[in-house]
Amino acid sequence: MARLKLSNTASGGEALLLAYKAAKLCLTEWDPQRNTLETISLHYYEKDDIQAAPWELPLNEYVNYLDADPGSRCAAFKFGSRNLAILPFRQSEEDLEMDDWDEDLDGPRPVKESNAGAVANGTSDSVEQAYTASFVLRLPLIEPSLLHPIHLAFLHEYREPTFGILSSTQPPSAALGAKDHLSYQVFTLDLQQKASTTILSVTDLPRDLFKVMPLPAPIGGALLLGENELIHVDQSGRTNGVAVNPITKQITSFNLVDQSDLGLRLEGCTVEILSIDHGELLLVTKEGYLVMITFRIDGRTVSGLSLRLVTEECGGNLFKSRATCISKLGKNACFIGSETGDSVVLGWTRRQSQEKRKRSRIIDPDLGLDIDEMDIEDYDDDDDLYGNASTAAKPIQTANESGKAGDLHFRVNDTLICIAPINDFxxxxxxxxxxxxxxxxxxxxxxxxxxxxxxxxxxxxxxxxxNRGVQPKIIGRFEFPEARGFWTVRVKKPAPSALTAPAGSGHDYDAAGHYDKYMIVAKVDLDGYETSDVYALTAAGFESIKDTEFEPAAGFTVEAGTMGNENRIIQVLKSEVRCYDGDLGLAQILPMFDEDTNTEPRVLSASISDPYLLLVRDDSNIFLAQIQRNNELEEVDKDGSPLNSTKWSSGCLYKDTKGVFQSSKGSGTGETIMMFLLSSSGALHIYALPDLSKPVFVSDGLSYLPPSSQQNSLSEKARLVILSQSVSLQI
Known part of the structure; x- marks a missing residue:
């Protein structure tokens, strides 16, 4: 995969280029409307003229490499034995024409016309503007010595797309025992002429090098990773390397700094830049050990590099498996992924350096000098600018000292649990x-x-x-055979009359610090007698509450909850609605009586979403109530609404906090209570409360959908046909 910064993407973010074994590239971007990756283009390179030699293997048998230019000007895809596909990308006019624009001399930068409207209306030609025609280069035609490519990567700080490639003139073989036959070469690409130019070549490199890692300024160049050594090659071809185990002396004669006492094996390792300004890189071995790579810079030249194992006190044992990928997240965190263990988000902090501590101790407090910490920091800044007279050059960080930046202490910010691979069960x-x-x-x-x-x-x-499901930790078990439903509620206690502030404004009446304290249970005994009881929730379980205005014999509870900003407990019975305060004092009774028919319909179901209460009754009508500022429930007037002329079988309320059901983009004004109603004919109606004049959405074809969806009941194609039929009926 490779990240690309393209213009006119649907999400405004970066695009993702995917490479496949069968010589194929796929350019994708994030679609915010569908919340998924959308394919922009596909590029195939499976041509007979590319794979002409009869002894060559199929394309999917070779190891392929993909890398993108840091400026997103092009991407290179090595496939097959010696083929290199170059996919150029179009650059914005601002990048091409105004790279040297100086606002102080040339004035403010001209404002270009936005193309956002075209993108929003679906008429943008961003697909055509994303890339130009790709072309394929044969590596031996670029350079005759590129017979066996190993790895390539685009480099930083070049005006034209420039990549470094690690290759050999001999086939890779550990049995032949040939030493130092690898070479590292740097080529610059001319995308217009479809040509390349060699600008750097380093030969006689160790045979076990396997990866090229580009480094940005101030280090620059590339870091070559080997199984037994690390070698840095700067832009002028100067090399600095370090051996990390005793095997290095047997396989190479390359000049390396000896750190063989580390005993590291670097095959399968991953490397990420932690702080390029401090010259710090993090290396994770295949065993999961953390290793710090530090560079020493004299002026603008890299004079050396060194490795140091992260100690256990600094978090060196936090990661215990082989890292398959590593990516930096922000300034002080990185993600380390693994296929054989838990993936982690690793964070770090920097300990204060010993140099600053020693400088602060030089000043004797008994002298009474009026020097504050800001003055000390100014002196430190002067030392950074002008250096020390006894030091010829100031390195970013020395090989054996913690340096000015201080040691890094690692910690685990988050963990992604992995149960793979399963070896036995x-x-x-x-x-x-x-x-x-x-x-x-x-x-x-x-x-x-x-x-x-x-x-x-x-x-x-x-x-x-x-386990197949969630296994709860049971702290108590109680036999309740007559229970048919229960609801737990949290309610504010009524404020004393002496308080002038609104109820719940004091510390003792803050509901945010309380848990659910009441439990309302609907019961049916063996004789079919329906009752409701209320219990107090305690640490040991629950206890029955007596001597309150809650009446168990009132009937069966259909629904219970809180309204009025948790100042009222709502108990929906089959024949009425009761409201209680925080002490279970009866505040209001709302009977179910229809004055038009002089009947008392029964409540079948209820839905509560503060400040609305929705009841569906057995006469196929609905009852909608709203709680007022005085915490009194009042029925919402439905005169002139189509609600009165339709028979309803079900309904519920939903609080839309994110504007999912807003009628048009940008019309959301905060939280909206949506009322969903299902008519007896199977039509779905959605209302945005308090507007009952017309629904915001109606689907008459909902009844054509199957009542339940099972994996084997219908094929995916059949589901799509039914869904399209319902949509066509809606239209």
Whole structure:
């Protein structure tokens, strides 16, 4: 994969270029409307004239490499044995014509006309503007020595797209024992002429180098990763390397700094830049060890590099598996992904350097000098600018000292759990002590069987216990055979009459610091008698509440909740609605009586979304009420609304906090209560409360959809046909 900064993307962000084994590229971008990746273009390079040699393997048998220019001017895709595809991208006119624009001399930069309207209306030609025609170069035609390419990467700080490639004139073989036959060459591309020019060549490199990592300024150049060494090549071809184990002396004669006491094996490692200004890179070995790479710079030249294992005190053992990818997130965090263990978001802080501490101790407090910390920092800045007389050059960070920047202390900010690879597994019953309380509580609630798996590799190996569903930790078990439904509520206590502030304004009446304290239970006994009880929730369970105005014999509770900013408890019964205050004092009774028909319809279902209450009754009518500022429920007037002329079978309320159901883009004015109603004929009506004059959406074809969706009931094509029919009926 490669990231590209293209103009006129649908989301305004970067695009993603994907490479496949079968010589194919796919340019994608994020579609914010569909919340998915959208393919912009496909590029195929499976041509007979490209794979002409009869002894060459199929294209998908070769190792392919993809990299993009840091300026997103083009991308290079090495496929097959010696083929290099170049995909150029169009640059904006501002980048092409105004690179040297000086606002102080030339005035303000001209404002270009925005093309946002065309993009929004779907008439943008961003697909044609994203890229130009690609072309394929044969590597031996670029340079005859490029017979066996190993890796390539685009470099920083070049006016034209420039890439460095690691290659050999001999086929890779550890059995032949040939030393130092690799070469590193840098080529600049002319996208207009479809040609290249060699600007740098370094030969006689160790045979175990496998990757080119470009480095931005102030270091520049590229870091060549090998199995036993690291070599930096700057823009002038000067090299600095370090050996990390004793095997290096046996496989190469290249001049390297000896750090073989580290005993590192770098095959399969990943490297990411932590701070390019301090010359710090993070290397993660295949065993999961963290290694700091530091560069020493004299002026503008890299004079050396060194490696240092991160100690356990600094978080060196936080990652325990092989890293498959690493990407920096912000300034002080990076994501390390793994296929054999947990992936982590690693953060770090910098410890104060010893140099500043020593300088602060030079000033004797007994002298009474009027020098504050700002003055000390100014002196430190002067030292940074002019250096020390005893030091010829000021390195970014020395090889054996912590330096001015200080040591980095790593920590785990977040973890993405991975249970792969599963090496072995077995089924068994959960382990409980015989006749223990935990086993008694879990009986019939938790699963009877669970899966124990041996997962991970190496230091990341562990045992994972997998269950089919969530296994709750049961703290109490109570037999309640007559219960048919229960609701827990949190309500504010009524403020004393002496307080002039609104109820709930004091600290003792802040509902945010309270948990749900009441539980309303709907019961049906063995004789079919329906009642409702209220209980107080405690740490040990729940206790029945007596001596309140809550009447158990009032009937069966259909729905319960809170309204009026949690100042009222709402109990919906089949024949009426009751409102209680925070002490379960009865505040209001709203009976279900229809004056037009002189009947008392029964409530079938209810939905609460403060400040509205929706009831669906057995006469196929709905009852909509709103709580007022005085915490009194009043029925909403439906005169002139189509609600009165339609029979309803179901309904619910939904608080739209993100504007998902807004009628037009940009028309959202905050939270909106949406009312969903299903008519007896199967039509779906959506109203935006308090407007009952007309629905914001109607779907008459909802009844044509199947009542339930199962994986094997209908094929995907059949579902799409039914959905298209319902949409066509709606239109």
């Amino acid at each position: 077995t089924c068994g019953k959960p382990a409980f002590a015989l006749s223990s309380e935990e086993a008694t509580l879990a009986k019939g609630v938790t699963a009877d069987l669970e899966l124990a798996c041996a997962v991970g590799k190496g230091r990341a190996g562990s045992i994972a216990v997998i």
